[in-house]
Amino acid sequence: MKPDEHGIVTAGKRSLAAVGLTIASVSLAFGLLSCSSTPVKDSPALLTPQTPLIWPSPPEPAKISYLKAISRPEDIGANKGFFKRITEFVLGANSDDIIKPYGVTIDGLGRLIVADTAFKRVHVYDIKKNSYFYIDQPGKEEFSTPIAAATDSENRVFVTDSTAGKVFVFSPKGKFIKGFSAGTRPTGIAINRTAGLVYVSDTVAHVVNIYTVDGKLAGSFGKLGTLEGEFNYPVDITIDRDGMVYVVDSMNFRVQIFDKDGRFNSSFGRHGDGTGDFGRPKGIAVDRDGNIYVADALFDTIQIFDRQGTFLLNFGSIGKTAGRFWLPSGLFVDDGNKIYVGDSYNSRVQVFEYLGEGS
DSSP: OEEOTTSOEEOOSSOHHHHOHHHHHHHHHTTOOOOOOOOOOOOGGGSSOOSSOEESOTTSOOOEEEEEEESSGGGGTOOOOHHHHHHHHHHOOOOOOOSSEEEEEEOTTOOEEEEETTTTEEEEEETTTTEEEEEOOOTTSOOSOEEEEEEOTTOOEEEEETTTTEEEEEOTTSOEEEEEEOOSSEEEEEEETTTTEEEEEEGGGTEEEEEETTSOEEEEEOOBSSSTTOBSSEEEEEEOTTOOEEEEEGGGTEEEEEOTTOOEEEEEOOBSSSTTOBSSEEEEEEOTTOOEEEEETTTTEEEEEOTTOOEEEEEOOBSSSTTOBSSEEEEEEOTTOEEEEEEGGGTEEEEEEEOOTTO
16 A cells, blocks of 8 residues: 555555554555656557447437547637747747646636646646646745645635645735645635635644635534545535535545534445445536536546436546546536546546536
8 A cells, every 4th residue: 555645545455444544544644655657558459439429428418428528728718828939049948838737726707726736836827818827936935735726706716735734725817815824734725706615625633624715714524434424534515505514534444524614424345346436536626407426536537326326327537538537636516517637647637528417
């Protein structure tokens, strides 16, 4: 077993009982913060993707369709401005390509925001205006490990930095506003825009902290354990339209659901390698019909469940071509039911569409 770069332990085929809390804690204590990864090669039969790319395959009615991939500003039609071209001519070209995306989100302006852990940068893609800029300087500090991003009702950008132990806040145009302490290793972040509450998972403390948008601690819930409402390395978080909070409880191999005050509601999931099981759950999102999406970095797929935790469908498998993943991480579903997946080791964000119940 090896924890990944964010301190999350990867289990093999053994049961949760065999893995145990102690082994995970010992592994983290030794600071094993990276996992080796074998380069992915698609077989010749997979190099020409099905057209159009849809899931499930015919003759079943399509529920998910592939739209595009974004790995550089040019992918959204963003052109380099005059001063950018002059700077690159004088100082040399500086690539703006995504290196290792983790968290992804869409703000109220429809812009795609990507936390790039390897680049130590937050990419901002304005798909509607075909423009791009980035954030790489939180005031006088520097990003160490930007993990995830979320936006509030004013489109301010909140970024967790797991190594710095902070959340950094920026204006919609990327100007640094402030930073505030957010535990030992903050990773996932989600914002209830109506209530003005910021939820941040502190992975190694096994809690979720609640802050105001001003950065003041408003509460917390959870502790180390396997019972309802307890966590074993919580990672990503999302919030649905009703304000319910969904937490990926990674080493308990489940998703737990809470109300906005942190009161336990329900949970689903188990460790295994079968349909609907979890191997290395990471990103989570909810669409407008209440379907729950979970990225699994061990199985290189996105699994979809209903509100009761019943498995519905999965899409994607390991590979480098369109619609395939290599360690998928962050997830986000926008109001138009477009699905954004941080495809970490393929250095891109892939975009899909949920076609709805009536498709």
